[in-house]
Amino acid sequence: MNKITKTLALIITLIVAATNCNAEELKKIDLDDAIQLSISNNLDLQSARIEVELAKNNIKSANRLKNPDANLFYNFGNAGKSEPQQIGISQTLEIAKRSARKNFAKSNLYKKETEVKLSEFTLEMDVRETYADLVGAKTILNCLLDQKKLLKELLNIAQNKYKINKASQTEVIQAQIALNQLETKINSAKTVVTTARNNFNKTLNLKEDTGIIYDTKEDNLPDETVFISLKTPDFNSSIPSFEEIAARALEKRLDIRAAKQEIDIAKKNLTVTQRQRIPDIEISGGYSYLPQSHSDTGHFEPGAYAAAGINNIPLFYNYQPEIKNAKLQIEQAQINYESAKNKALKDLSSAYDRFATSRTNLLFYKQKLIKDSEELIKISKRNYDAGKSDLTSVIVMQQSYQDIITGYVYALTDYYTDWIDFLREVNNEDFDLNGENL
Secondary structure, eight states, X not given: OHHHHHHHHHHHHHHHHHHHHHSOEEEEEOHHHHHHHHHHHOHHHHHHHHHHHHHHHHHHHHTOOOOOEEEXXXXXXXXXXXXXXXXEEEEEEOSSOHHXXXXXXXXXXXXXXXXXXXXXXXXXXXXXXXXXXXXXXXXHHHHHHHHHHHHHHHHHHHHHHHHTTSSOHHHHHHHXXXXXXXXXXXXXXXXXXXXXXXXXXXXXOOOGGGOEEEEESOSXXXXXXXXXXXXXXXXXXXXXXXXXXXXXXXXXXXXXXXXXXXXXXXXXXXXXXXXXXXXXXXXXXXXXXXXXXXXXXXXXXXXXXXXXXXXXXXXXXXXXXXXXXXXXXXXXXXXXXXXXXXXXXXXXXXXXXXXXHHHHHHHHIIIIIHHHHHHHHHHHHHXXXXXXXXXXXXXXXXXXXXXXXXXXXXXXXHHHHHHXXXXXXXXXXXXXXXXXXX
């Protein structure tokens, strides 16, 4: 029996060890490391960067020379008795087409490079946002856990008072119910944290063979140092007027630069299309000879030949529909550029208003609600312990305090995320509210 027990214990130990080996590691990183990790290893970004390499190769392709053709002319029968045999090559020379194609390809390359920069910027903002959301979710959970400690203390007080007949059993049950209700909120908060962590790792989008789940270095938002570590200005900082920000912010937007580049691409495409009308020149030459049996002199007669021709003369088709379409594409690109600027200004205005509102709400929570609520909950707990108030009043106060703390954390999270949305619209990750980067 002892041997069986030892064997079972060994099997269980091996299973546990194997499970631990396969378990994913939870690794905490700060925001800067998260951004650098994603910029270097994000799978979507790696795919986008390949587009740049493809565009570079397209420049080489656009600058290509046409390959020559090898020709052989061998005459059979009586027709070949007095005609020379020929072997040589022919080459088509494009006129004014290669440079147009190359410029068109270069313009496309610049747009792809701009798009990759925009993808990098967007990825950084996404990492910052999911990072802040995860810290916010963890903060909510920690706040609820703190409230759980408070309710446990109230439950203990109620139980002790009940034992000495200074409180009814109803108060004990009431405290237990409040604690159980809070437990369901804690369970939901844990799920929110797990979801936020998954979203953070989804945004990082790294290869899954690392066996690592990344987590935020910070566990709480309400900390003066977090404003610095999360690359967010202190909410006590003043905000410049919208007019100060709008003009130069739009100039730096990468999406507007990409839209403007579409106009240049369309113009280059028109040039390429128009130059299809220009005929190409074909030249050919080679070696010719007349065999001894076919020569009038009875000797082998060597020689050479040369020829030239004009190809693709726009006589029956002059590319007029393609040229019209190319001109329409220029007009379309110009409209899209104006539309992009229009929408960008509206989006910037909305982001500015949301950030300003978040800052106002956060200041109100910090300066008014939090301070007063903390004092009231302490007084309510002391009064109940001293028998100066009933448990119902304390629980009502605790629930109000819980709502205020939760609201404050949500307001703080909104402040971070609205700042990130604001940065998205100014397209500048290092924007300074003091005006240095205006």
